[in-house]
Amino acid sequence: MTRKMWGLIPVLDCSQLLRLCPSQCKPYVCPITTPDPRVDSSQRTMSDQAFVTLATNDSYAKGAMVLGQSLRNHNTTRKLVVLIGPHVAEPCRDALRSVFDEVRVVDVMDSGDTAHLALMKRPDLGVTFTKLHCWTLTHYSKCVFMDADTLVLSNIDELFEREELSAAPDPGWPDCFNSGVFVFRPSNETHEKLLTFCGEHGSFDGGDQGVLNSFFNTWATADISKHLPFVYNLSSIAIYSYLPAFKQYGHDAKVVHFLGKVKPWNYSYDAQQGEVRGHSQSPDQSQLHPDYLLMWWQLYAKSVLPLLQKSYGEAPFSSGFVEASGDGKLHEDVSEHPAPSHPPPQKVSSEERKQRWEAGQIDYLGDDSFANIERKLDSFLK
Ligand SMILES: [Mn+2]
Numbered sequence: 544m545t546r547k548m549w550g551l552i553p554v555l556d557c558s559q560l561l562r563l564c565p566s567q568c569k570p571y572v573c574p575i576t577t578p579d580p581r582v583d584s585s586q587r588t589m590s591d592q593a594f595v596t597l598a599t600n601d602s603y604a605k606g607a608m609v610l611g612q613s614l615r616n617h618n619t620t621r622k623l624v625v626l627i628g629p630h631v632a633e634p635c636r637d638a639l640r641s642v643f644d645e646v647r648v649v650d651v652m653d654s655g656d657t658a659h660l661a662l663m664k665r666p667d668l669g670v671t672f673t674k675l676h677c678w679t680l681t682h683y684s685k686c687v688f689m690d691a692d693t694l695v696l697s698n699i700d701e702l703f704e705r706e707e708l709s710a711a712p713d714p715g716w717p718d719c720f721n722s723g724v725f726v727f728r729p730s731n732e733t734h735e736k737l738l739t740f741c742g743e744h745g746s747f748d749g750g751d752q753g754v755l756n757s758f759f760n761t762w763a764t765a766d767i768s769k770h771l772p773f774v775y776n777l778s779s780i781a782i783y784s785y786l787p788a789f790k791q792y793g794h795d796a797k798v799v800h801f802l803g804k805v806k807p808w809n810y811s812y813d814a815q816q817g818e819v820r821g822h823s824q825s826p827d828q829s830q831l832h833p834d835y836l837l838m839w840w841q842l843y844a845k846s847v848l849p850l851l852q853k854s855y856g857e858a859p860f861s862s863g864f865v866e867a868s869g870d871g872k873l874h875e876d877v878s879e880h881p882a883p884s885h886p887p888p889q890k891v892s893s894e895e896r897k898q899r900w901e902a903g904q905i906d907y908l909g910d911d912s913f914a915n916i917e918r919k920l921d922s923f924l925k
Contacts, residue, residue, distance in 0.1 A: 589620045592703050593644075593683045596691050597674050599628035604635045605808045605863075606691035608847040609839055611642035613695040616842075620700055622683070626676055634854035641850055649676045657735050661742030668741060671751040675741065678727065678734035690723040692801040694839050699775065699797050702726055708759040709769040711776035713752070714784065714802075718763040722752040723800045724776040778802040779835070799835040807839040811865045814844055820865055 594614055598604040607625050614623060624645040627636065631648075639646045651662055651672045662672055677688050687702045689695075702709070707728040710720035727733075737758055746753035756762070762769060773781065774792065778800045782789045801807050810821045819836050843863070851860060 590622060591682070591684045593622035593624045593680065593686050594619065595624045595626065595677045595680060595686045595688050597626045597649075597677070597688075598631055598635075598639070598691050599670055599673060600630055601632050601635050601861075602806070602808050603691045604631050604639060605843065605847065605851075606806065608638060608642050608850065609807075609843050610689060610691055610693055610695065611639075612842060612846045614699075615642065616846075617695055617698040619698065621687075621703065624680060624683075624686075626673065628673060634851070634856075634858065634860070637854040638847070638850040642847075647680075649673050651676070657738045661738040664742040665745050667749065668746060668754075671741065671746060671754055672738070674722075674751045675734065675737050675754070678729050678737060679731060680729040681731060683729055685726065685728055688722075688725050688727060689798070690800065692806050693723055693776070694799045694801070694835065694842070695797065696799065696838075697797050702771070702775065705771070706766075706769060708755070708762060709771050710762065711771040711773050714778055714781045719752070719756045720759075720762050720770075721776050721778075721800070722750075722755050723802075724771065724798055725755070726771075774798070776800050799838075801836070801839070807836055807843075808863060810836065810840075811863050812840040812844065813865050815866070817841075 594611075596607045596610055598607040604625075604627065611623050611625065622645065623643040624647065625639050625643045626647050626649045627639065629648060629650045631639075636646055651658060651669060658672060662669065674688075677686065680686060685703055685707075687699075703726070705726040708720075708725055710722065710725040713719045713721040737754070740758050741754050744754075744757055747757065774795045774797050776798055777793070777796045780802060782793070805822075810819050812818070813820055817837075819834075819840050822836065840863075848862060848864075851862070
């Protein structure tokens with residue numbers, strides 16, 4: 544019976560439907576300019592949801608600016624919030640303000656009793672406490688946290704349909720989620736619980752990812768809708784460790800995460816050549832996958848550097864650019880870069896590299912890049 548009734552509806556055209564409507568629904572009573580209450584509520588929903596990132600120093604602030612700009616470029620309808628540490632320089636904050644809707648200074652030292660107590664027990668987890676602060680953004684109903692070392696490749700507003708705590712698997716241990724991208728609901732209660740948990744249990748990996756995985760410990764098994772597809776948090780280690788999968792699914796990548804010690808802003812950029820300096824990528828390798836590092840620098844050069852130049856004015860700052868001089872030799876752009884605080888990664892001994900590898904500090908884009916590993920393997924096979 545019900546099925547028959549529904550079957551009727553598609554054969555009615557609009558005028559027939561209007562005739563079926565009660566009088567108060569007729570067009571002259573309800574002009575299409577009348578605000579639709581549903582539109583209002585969805586707009587409200589959008590302004591009470593936000594993407595949140597964290598910059599504890601001026602270098603991470605650059606990453607945050609690139610991330611924020613990449614979200615803007617893909618027309619996000621949500622607010623953009625950056626939490627900053629007290630040491631971020633004023634011109635950097637100024638540049639951040641032109642990308643983000645809200646720039647909020649987080650000083651763990653004055654963030655309440657629970658935080659103090661937890662921090663006294665675990666002084667090593669200072670940065671982690673700063674990140675957990677995102678739960679106090681209670682003027683938003685739902686947020687997506689993104690590390691400052693991520694880059695957005697397409698609109699990802701659909702993430703707000705997910706619930707706390709949604710995240711993608713970590714490539715190193717897929718029963719853990721990677722805390723570089725996660726959906727959460729701000730709540731002072733959850734924040735307090737997290738701080739208490741942190742003080743009592745610490746972090747098994749020394750960072751926020753360990754704490755969050757121990758706290759949200761049913762993520763792996765309880766609810767598959769909280770598993771974000773891997774394309775929302777794609778890291779280069781996954782490309783190298785399972786290349787056929789990357790070839791199959793990589794074109795859907797939505798968020799790139801620059802995992803590892805060496806971050807995009809630690810390299811330098813030759814704007815004339817349009818090349819990133821200080822990383823070894825063989826030509827055949829760049830044909831295999833898009834050069835996300837280059838994309839990061841292109842966005843930085845186009846949209847972020849002008850903001851920094853405006854904010855710093857005459858004051859020197861580290862632009863990350865190199866310029867080719869007349870003799871063809873590369874040198875640092877000294878006018879803007881008098882004391883580079885983040886030189887390109889220096890060579891380390893093979894023993895030290897082994898130790899770093901075993902400690903999980905893998906230089907995926909540099910010494911431990913796929914090309915270098917392949918070369919080593921080839922030398923054994925010859
Ligand atoms: Mn990260």
